[in-house]
Amino acid sequence: MPKHSQLDRRAFLRGAGLTAVAGAAGAVLPTAEGGGRVQPPGDRYDFDTIYSRIGTDSSKWDAQIANYGRRQVEVGMGTADQDFRIAPAITRALRDRVAHENYGYLTKPESYLESIVDWNQRRYGLEISPETILHSDGVHPAIISTLRAFCPPGSKILLQTPGYNGFYTDIRVVGAVAEECPLRLSNGRYSMDFEDLERRIDHDTYAFILCNPQNPTGNVWSRDDLMTLGEICTRRRVVVLADEIHCDFVTRGHTYTPYATLDDEAIVRNSITYKSVSKSFNLSSLKCAYLFSTNPDYLDRIRGAGQHRQGINTLGVVAAEAAYNECEGWLDQLLDYIDGTQDLVESFVGARVPHVQVVKPEGTFLSWLDVSEAIDRVDSGDVAENGETPEQRFQRYLLEQAHIHIIPGSSYGTSGSGYMRMNIATSRQLVERALSNLASAMARV
Ligand SMILES: Cc1ncc(COP(=O)(O)O)c(C=O)c1O
Structure with missing residues (x-):
């Protein structure tokens, strides 16, 4: 299929008398609550107007409202997706x-592969050969196939904590055991503890899951960090799974280094990278992700022993291709918006929210809050007999007192104790409301 063939596909649809009904800038599109709103003309995008998702089976909003009630969830700030309208x-x-009303099986979409290659080359100088890419209907299924291929049941898988809670599920699914490598926090910045990490590797350790940039702390790892990590893992024969799903979100002044651009062929060959348009362009439920590796043996193992099926979703592919080929301007404006919101969170919390501190993020659209002092003021600080953590009780406290839903740090491993994760990928008006509610709740303790 020729390059940028989504244009050709549209021409085909027009030729078949199936011209698209709407979509140009200025078109009226329905809101989640059934109203209509006009997309501003030109190429300025509106991230400010609140775009309600209530009533759309949204996990961030509807699931929490079902759990806790509408009054408690004035602002949903949990699940890591965005509340913005996608790029037009x-x-x-x-x-x-x-x-075109048919969704039969797709052939391997070459134009989609080209869009992946172009995006990574153009934006990050990362050269990916199309034949080294495997498709997946999500980063999780791809990680699970990889772990199945490399890690026998009962073996240890290294991950850094606080670390994305979904990794624990992936590890459980393959019957392996999570070995937590705590990050070190000093002067408000997390760093890798390489000595501790290497000490944790033994004959039963086959894989390391890297999150770059890091969910939930927002750390963006430097080339030096990655090289040192890569040297240890390669020398100790531990395969690196580089989950770079958050790579397009990097705060002003920071740079994302793709693991696959490290200046050592052996280190890169000992890795597999996972990416998706889902976080960047808010397409998570369209289930479209990919992995790649310069190591053909690793790819064979993932396909073979990992039983990886390259599941692919027509609408996911169409959306991903449009995102990578046509929506860079939208993403750049969103990055500026998120940067501004991060600044707002930092200055607001610093000035007006007692007992809470912000860990300055370098990437992602997540805000990592140190609430240890706040927890001390409202809670015994003990894990209950039923396993409930102080952070989980604090989550309920915030639902009741501040009407916000944010995620307990204890979900991200033991080093998440004393923290909460707040998703700020929403209208700044809602972030302001959430912060103001939080300030009032904290002023009462
Ligand atoms: C680091 C990380 N990896 C993977 C995922 C989920 O990926 P997918 O929805 O493509 O399975 C998330 C979602 O929050 C994430 O933060």
């Missing part, structure tokens, strides 16, 4: 495709 070019591409 993606909606246009999806509309064009939906006009």
